[in-house]
Amino acid sequence: MSYLLYHCLNNHKFLVKDTDQKDGMSCIECSSYSCPTGYLFREGNTWVDKYPIYKPNKKPLFTITLDDWDSVPIVRFEGEEIENKSRVTFDWETDTLDKKSKPFIRLEHSSASDGKSIKKVEYNQQL
Numbered sequence: 001m002s003y004l005l006y007h008c009l010n011n012h013k014f015l016v017k018d019t020d021q022k023d024g025m026s027c028i029e030c031s032s033y034s035c036p037t038g039y040l041f042r043e044g045n046t047w048v049d050k051y052p053i054y055k056p057n058k059k060p061l062f063t064i065t066l067d068d069w070d071s072v073p074i075v076r077f078e079g080e081e082i083e084n085k086s087r088v089t090f091d092w093e094t095d096t097l098d099k100k101s102k103p104f105i106r107l108e109h110s111s112a113s114d115g116k117s118i119k120k121v122e123y124n125q126q127l
Ligand SMILES: [Zn+2]
Pocket: 008, 009, 010, 011, 012, 027, 028, 029, 030, 031, 032
């Protein structure tokens, strides 16, 4: 017998028998949205979390949120929102045999809302 390990938005954890699992399960403590984050099964006398799906406490490194085609993208790097953006570039491609790929990120923004003193920040600059 195995179980799915669920986490909710408030970081409660609970186990659901894999045969009882269904889409859209709510937290048994606070009823908020929850999703499976691991797969537990018994190995001897211990439960093993064999396939951790994601780490709920880890903040994303980089997010771009675009609400609409005409809206200004909301950009967060290491949890901090980038204000007064003038350009946002994100490029990623899959790994190849001879090259391990990392995303390329370029942000142009200023510290003042009048757009003066534009700062360019690049991560993993392409060669
Ligand atoms: Zn909860």
